Amino acid sequence: MVERPDDPSMAAPREELAVEVVDLHKWYGDFHVLRDINLKVLRGERIVICGPSGGGKSTLLRCINRLEDWQRGRVIVDGIELTDDPKRILAVRRDVGMVFQQFNLFPHLTVLENCTLAPIWVRHMPKRDAEALAMSYLERVKIPDQASKYPARLSGGQQQRVAIARALCMSPNIMLFDEPTSALDPEMVKEVLDSMTALAGEGMTMMVVTHEMGFARRVADRVVFMDDGEIIEIGEPEAFFRAPRQARARQFISQLLH
Amino acid sequence: MSAIGDQSLPYVRRSPAERLPPPAARAGAVGWLRSNFLSSPANMALTLVCILFIVWAVPPLLRFFLIDAVWSGADGDACLASPAQPHPGACWAFVRVWSAYFVYGFYPIGQRWRVDLFFLALAFGIVWLLRLSAPRRDIGALYFFVVLPVLSFVLLHGAPWIGLRVVPTALWGGILVTVVVATIGMVASLPLGILLALGRRSEMPVVRLSAVIFIEFVRGVPLITVLFMASVMLPLFVPEHLAPDKLVRALIGVALFASAYMAEVVRGGLAAVPRGQYEAARALGLSYWRMTGLVILPQALRVTLPNIVNTFIGLFKDTTLVFIVGIFDFLRTIEAARADPKWAAPTITVTGYAFAALFYFVCCYGMSRYAQNVEARLTRSGRR
Numbered sequence: 001m002v003e004r005p006d007d008p009s010m011a012a013p014r015e016e017l018a019v020e021v022v023d024l025h026k027w028y029g030d031f032h033v034l035r036d037i038n039l040k041v042l043r044g045e046r047i048v049i050c051g052p053s054g055g056g057k058s059t060l061l062r063c064i065n066r067l068e069d070w071q072r073g074r075v076i077v078d079g080i081e082l083t084d085d086p087k088r089i090l091a092v093r094r095d096v097g098m099v100f101q102q103f104n105l106f107p108h109l110t111v112l113e114n115c116t117l118a119p120i121w122v123r124h125m126p127k128r129d130a131e132a133l134a135m136s137y138l139e140r141v142k143i144p145d146q147a148s149k150y151p152a153r154l155s156g157g158q159q160q161r162v163a164i165a166r167a168l169c170m171s172p173n174i175m176l177f178d179e180p181t182s183a184l185d186p187e188m189v190k191e192v193l194d195s196m197t198a199l200a201g202e203g204m205t206m207m208v209v210t211h212e213m214g215f216a217r218r219v220a221d222r223v224v225f226m227d228d229g230e231i232i233e234i235g236e237p238e239a240f241f242r243a244p245r246q247a248r249a250r251q252f253i254s255q256l257l258h
Numbered sequence: 259m260s261a262i263g264d265q266s267l268p269y270v271r272r273s274p275a276e277r278l279p280p281p282a283a284r285a286g287a288v289g290w291l292r293s294n295f296l297s298s299p300a301n302m303a304l305t306l307v308c309i310l311f312i313v314w315a316v317p318p319l320l321r322f323f324l325i326d327a328v329w330s331g332a333d334g335d336a337c338l339a340s341p342a343q344p345h346p347g348a349c350w351a352f353v354r355v356w357s358a359y360f361v362y363g364f365y366p367i368g369q370r371w372r373v374d375l376f377f378l379a380l381a382f383g384i385v386w387l388l389r390l391s392a393p394r395r396d397i398g399a400l401y402f403f404v405v406l407p408v409l410s411f412v413l414l415h416g417a418p419w420i421g422l423r424v425v426p427t428a429l430w431g432g433i434l435v436t437v438v439v440a441t442i443g444m445v446a447s448l449p450l451g452i453l454l455a456l457g458r459r460s461e462m463p464v465v466r467l468s469a470v471i472f473i474e475f476v477r478g479v480p481l482i483t484v485l486f487m488a489s490v491m492l493p494l495f496v497p498e499h500l501a502p503d504k505l506v507r508a509l510i511g512v513a514l515f516a517s518a519y520m521a522e523v524v525r526g527g528l529a530a531v532p533r534g535q536y537e538a539a540r541a542l543g544l545s546y547w548r549m550t551g552l553v554i555l556p557q558a559l560r561v562t563l564p565n566i567v568n569t570f571i572g573l574f575k576d577t578t579l580v581f582i583v584g585i586f587d588f589l590r591t592i593e594a595a596r597a598d599p600k601w602a603a604p605t606i607t608v609t610g611y612a613f614a615a616l617f618y619f620v621c622c623y624g625m626s627r628y629a630q631n632v633e634a635r636l637t638r639s640g641r642r
Contacts, residue, residue: 094543104538
């Protein structure tokens with residue numbers, strides 16, 4: 001879905017890997033929150049990360065655009081290895097979109113301004129073009145009529161769809177979703193999941209932390225099960241949900257069903 | 259009628275409940291009076307006490323300041339008690355005769371149009387900048403922060419090459435000085451305060467420590483001390499001919515002092531911005547300064563607007579302290595004028611101070627009202 005101009009760097013054969021996490025360890029003080037994480041995400045792949053609360057799922061996701069730093073290991077995104085170098089961090093963040101549990105829309109800006117802020121100030125896009133782009137994405141998430149409102153006037157589901165549109169306006173190569181439906185009232189979950197499913201259908205590389213197992217079955221290429229700061233199991237969704245191999249995964253899935 | 263009671267427990271609504279208009283409120287002046295002033299015995303007592311206080315306080319004040327007041331006269335004799343006026347009230351004649359001095363200080367009489375022009379230019383800038391509906395407020399800001407300072411300096415200080423003779427600041431006085439000190443203090447303290455507040459929250463230890471030391475040191479010292487140090491101690495270290503002008507020194511002192519307070523006010527606003535806002539801005543690839551300028555500060559300043567205005571009001575009144583280093587601000591000109599033996603009358607002092615109080619009140623209340631308007635607007639538009 002991302003239409004890129006004919007960029008010479010794009011003409012070259014693409015790296016197959018969108019994200020590569022190698023031997024990642026992270027501590028909060030003495031607490032070892034991420035242990036020996038190794039994960040490769042291919043371009044166009046949809047990964048769902050699930051597991052019990054406090055298992056390090058969100059922390060892992062937030063390492064991928066360096067909202068969290070780490071003490072050991074490597075994270076390579078789009079061929080750029082993340083280090084302390086602010087230039088690399090900004091370069092990765094420009095091309096990696098993120099959607100948060102609490103939406104985090106900017107309350108002092110209208111929906112349209114939320115969407116055009118980064119294209120204008122980071123991509124240096126003319127205001128008119130940025131607005132046209134934003135409207136096209138707002139149409140895609142089915143809320144173009146709310147463009148001039150402030151976020152506080154919108155329902156949770158609408159706000160989250162704006163957040164998705166805002167991230168897409170940067171034409172990201174990878175989208176990260178951190179529990180995008182956890183803060184929503186039940187009747188609004190579907191509209192957000194529909195927008196995400198549509199996005200997946202367009203070939204976007206996605207990493208999604210979620211408890212929506214139906215979504216995982218329908219959309220995910222692979223499911224990553226995390227518990228207690230480590231990856232326990234990686235598998236295709238059908239196989240994983242039908243017959244998880246690890247006891248902890250079995251227990252988690254049995255709790256979901258009851 | 260008790261339809262529900264007659265049915266067995268499972269309940270299914272058969273027809274929609276009627277939508278009724280709200281019951282009429284207890285309307286009319288009497289109802290309003292009752293509910294607001296006479297709703298309980300304590301409220302009634304409070305109302306009574308307030309009425310008594312008003313009856314006791316207001317008529318004598320009115321009589322002194324308006325009815326018995328002396329409006330014209332050439333010297334203090336007009337305001338003395340005489341058979342014609344056994345109880346003379348406020349001596350407004352004194353204020354009228356001295357009013358030019360209160361406004362300009364010793365600014366040369368032939369040059370005072372320059373001060374008037376400065377007041378006009380300033381008022382124009384303030385209105386342009388602060389009226390939310392004014393056109394092209396970006397140009398207004400450019401005018402206020404770039405054009406106006408240069409224009410003011412040329413007008414007030416003078417520029418011999420275009421025929422405006424130099425008026426040394428020692429001759430400036432009155433409302434002119436108060437306005438100059440307050441305006442520069444406010445205009446300088448907000449950006450400085452923002453930088454200090456950001457510095458205090460910085461992740462770089464050197465920046466953070468410098469900001470903390472500056473803020474805590476300046477805040478821990480009275481303004482009078484800062485002014486004394488600026489005017490008395492600076493010449494000890496710098497040769498007299500290199501030391502900046504007395505007024506400039508006081509201005510720097512006031513600006514630094516106010517910025518330390520402003521820093522703490524802004525810091526409160528920054529702390530009120532949720533962490534998610536920082537994360538969302540970062541995740542979009544905004545650099546630190548873009549994130550701060552476009553996402554964080556607009557929200558922080560909005561939350562903290564009442565406190566900013568509160569600090570401005572405090573600063574405006576604190577400008578009276580510059581008299582301590584020999585600068586004739588508005589209050590000091592009144593002090594000087596009331597000592598004039600030509601105007602020796604018992605009511606002079608009260609009148610002078612009442613006039614000063616009126617001036618400060620009008621200015622501060624104006625600021626307060628403006629802030630309330632902006633707040634109400636922000637609340638209405640739901641931009642919280």
